[in-house]
Amino acid sequence: MPERIRFLRERAAMQERARLLDGLVERERSRLESLAQGNASAAMPLLDLYSDSALSEAAGLPLPSILGAPADSRAVDDRWAAARFCMSLLRGRKDLYARFPYALSEAADKNTFLAWLQSDEGARSTGLTPASQMHVVGLFSGDFAARARQAFLADARIRQVLPHGLTPAGQHGLFGWFMQHVWSETETHLRREEVLWLFMQAAENPRMELARAYEFTPDWQRRFPDALTVFGWPEFASWFVRHYGADPRWVDVAVAPEWHEPALQLRIGYGARGAWSTKYPLALSDVGQARALIGWLGSPEGDAGLSATARQWCQALDLPAVASELLKPGVNIIGHFCYPSGLRVSVESIAEALGQAGVDTSLRDLRTDAKDDPHHVDFGGPEVHDITVIHTQPDPFFPESYARSDLAERTPRTYRIAYWYWEFDSIPDAWVDCAKQVDEVWTATEFIARGLRERLPIPVRTLFPGVRLTPFEVRKRSDFGLDEDRYTFLFTFHMMSVMERKNPLGLIRAFRDAFRKDDKVSLVLKTSFGDRHPAELQKLRDAAADSNITVIDQVFSPDEVLSLMNACDAYVSLHRSEGLGLTMAEAMLMGKPVIATNFSGNVDFMDDGNSLLVPYELVKLGKPIPPYDADLEWAAPSVEHAAQLMRRVYDDQAWAREIGARAKASAEANLSLEAAGRRIRARLEEIEALRRQGR
Structure with missing residues (x-):
């Protein structure tokens, strides 16, 4: 009951x-309908963030529920108390906000308010102790409002009516939504300090918030494709003032924000205004036409139809430098930049490889769910280049990749490339339909490419994404709760990637066969998102029980993942099938001896000279394991042979280190970002040349 x-x-x-x-x-x-009919009185009331009564009225809550317990300067003992202290200080002392107008939005290394708080004058004025100052510094080390902003960006329904919710024209309504529908007393998802910090931060630079709102509102992007340029801002800003009842003083219709670099503004204008490309069709590939375009745009006698402000802007450009930038190759990339997974590592590698190869990239994050890292707002690149790479799997997100990226599709559409991974030699029927939406498909290994080529009528290219080890903190095993004195094998995998395919249970059997309980050796199984697959996680824990096996189920940062790998001695993967095998490549780059199944994508870069490969038999799945069908085949690696290799690595550690050294040399020579960037740039240039020939 x-x-x-x-x-x-x-x-x-x-x-x-x-x-x-x-x-x-x-x-x-x-309200929006009434404003559209010319009723200016329907405009949303302004939210006075410095008025206690105004906050309470907008939130529909008593003030203590909004502000929380006041933080005394001498009792700031964590970042939550530090946040309450800073906001209370700024709300109570307008002289400080006048002195530090960007107190909550400036980066930590340039933040004059933070510098003042750390100074002797600030300490005397506020009463902050050295210990309290340390918590304040920690508060500013990242974007404290990131999770609150992400909650707003992830809610499609509220953004339909309040896309402008972080500007002065919409803050009143959005604050009420946050306090009544997102934050709660239990504070399990989002804390009240983060919400108020977001609104105070947004109020410091309302024009910047309007520009950000545009970047993530596809309806606005379709209606005003060059809004964030000197060419399109006046029309967009005037419409915004009318449509949302905004105060024109903070919008500043006449002066566009310097949101994009000059060459990017010109590229956006070139794509949005057909007259430009009609007059100078080669302006993005021929330096003479690029210069002529800029000259024409800045000429008072020309017929470009620009405002005097836009013409003067064009006249002031560094013509040789900007024309050169216009000719630089570029590509748009839509992918999982905030989803902790191998897909994120892959798309980040491609973007970095292209940067090293001199190719401009315009990046968009494709949201998965609320557990994504809260940095969606950092990936607001427009679809400005003529080629777009969509780096997500056909199922489930490919059909809605633009919607989940908050990006309006360019018209006419760009040349589209899908970048897909798969773990079998045949693809599902649904993939064939997804392929109809793109012009070609890229993939990481020949193993995947063969299956794609059998079913798809469009070009399929093998373009390895490149692997790099990002800087990471060197940690000891004990930092992860592991025994420093034990030789340690590691396997990392993602529960969302199908545990049966990753085969950690087979690895556990091999480890148990290889070692006795009194051997000074251990196996670490690092996984994540076990809460979404509780039955599988329990099966894993049961299999690992009563042995020298540690199961870590936790979402680690990329830094922590590499740090854990570095702290271990050897890497083992008894996978049944891999599209790429990224973690194996990373372990090789670290100089670890790698034991792995001699099957699928990893054999593109692993052989008997640089790795310890485990023989296998091909077997049918025998039952459906979504998203895989029962009739597909994958490897059954030899548990006995894997146990023998693990035992030899442990018994002959000098020999194992030699294997690791060969692995490192091979990976550095063949898997680098530099090499990947060159290959991908060459294919992009081929596509551009073919497109120009087809004009």
Whole structure:
């Protein structure tokens, strides 16, 4: 009965929240309709962030629920207290905000407010102790408002009516949504300090917030494709003032924000205004036409139809430098830049490899869910180049890749390339339909490419993404709760990547066969997102019980993942199939001896000279294991042979180090970002040449 009562109460509370949200959405929709009909009185009231009563009214909550307990300067003992202290200080002393107008939005290394808080004058004025100052410094070390901003960006329904919610024209309504529908007293998802910090941060630079809102509002992008340029800002800004009842003083219709570099502004304008490309069709590939375009745009006698401000801007450009930038090759990339996975490592590698090869990249993050790293806002690149790489799997996100990236598709559309991974020699039928939306497909290894070529009528290219070890903190095994005195094998995998395919249970059997309990050796199985697959995680823990095997189920940062790998002695993967085998490549780059199944994508870079390969038999799955069909085949690696190799690595550690040294030399020669960047740039240049010939 108590459980039943609790369920009914929770359901009633959920229904009430849904009713309130429906009311909020309907009110804002009605407000926009009224403004569109010319009713200026329908504009949203401004939110005075320095007024306690105004905050309480907008939130629909008593003030203590919004601000929390006040933080005394001498009792700042964590970053939450540091945040409350800083916001209370700024709200209570307008002289400080006048002196430090970007107190919460400036980067830590340039933040004059933070420098003042650390100074003797600041300490005397505020009463901060040295210990409290350390917590304040920690507070500013990252973007404290990132999680709150991500919560807003991830909610498509509220952004339909409040895309401008972080500008002065929308803050009143959005603050109420945050406090009534996102934050709660339990503070399990988002804390009140993060919410108020976001709003105070946004208020410091409202024009910047308007530009950010544009970057993530596809409807605005379609209507005003060059809004964030000197050419399109006046029209967009004037429309925004009318449509949302904004105060034109902070919008500043006449002066465009310097949001993009000059060459990028010109590229955006070139794509948005057909008259430019009609007059100078080779302006992005011929230096003479590039210079002529800029000259024409800046000429008072020309027929470009620009405002005097835009013409003067063009006249002031460094013509040789900007023309050269216009000719630089470039590509748009849509991918999982914030999703902790091998897909993120792959797309980051491609972007970095292209940067090293001198190719401009315009990047968009493709959201998966609320557990993504809160940096979606850092990937706001427009679809400005003529080629777009969509780096996500066909299922489930490919059909909605633009929507999940908050990006309007360019018209006419760009040349599209899908970058896909797969673990078998044949692809699902649904992939064939997805391939109809692109012009060619890239993949990382020949193993994947063979299966794609059998089914797809479009070009399929093998373009390895490159592997690099990003800088990481060197940690000891004990930092991860591991025994320093044990020889340690490691395997890392993602529960979302299908545990049966990764085959950690086979690895556990091999480890148990290879070693006795009194051997000074251990196996670490590092996984993540076990909460989404509780049955599989429990099966893993049960298999590892009563042995020298440690299971870590935790989302690590890239720094922590590499640090853990560096702390271990050898890497083992008894996978049944891999599209690439990224972790094996990373371990090789670290100089670790790698034991791995002699099958699938990893054999593109692993052989008997640089690795310890385990023989296998091909077997059918025998049952559906979504997303894989029962009739597909994968490897059954020899547990006996794997146990023998693990035993030899442990017994002859000098020999194992030699294997690791050969692995490192091979990986550095063949898997580098530099080599990958050259190969990918060459293919992009081939595509551009073919497109020019087809004009």
